[in-house]
Amino acid sequence: MSAGRPLTKAERKKYNRAEHERKIKKDLVAQHGNDLGTFLYWLRLMTIRGTQAFRNGDTALIRDVALALENVYRRHAG
Numbered sequence: 445m446s447a448g449r450p451l452t453k454a455e456r457k458k459y460n461r462a463e464h465e466r467k468i469k470k471d472l473v474a475q476h477g478n479d480l481g482t483f484l485y486w487l488r489l490m491t492i493r494g495t496q497a498f499r500n501g502d503t504a505l506i507r508d509v510a511l512a513l514e515n516v517y518r519r520h521a522g
Contacts, residue, residue: 483516 445478452503468488473481497505 479516479520483513486513486516 452510469485472484472488475481476484486509490506490513494506494509497503
């Protein structure tokens, strides 16, 4: 609930999606540890949102996520 009123269908859908993403991240971190779980979560985001962004022609999101993945990799590999 927000502001004492029921959520609209669009708000509920957005809320449920965010809750689902939080659960997936929590499960990955619990299963693989904080660093690897976070890395796997970012890979998942790149797969889903990167594909959507690519279809829409938005390369900035792809660059941002790829940079974040590279930063995690460099911190642990070198």
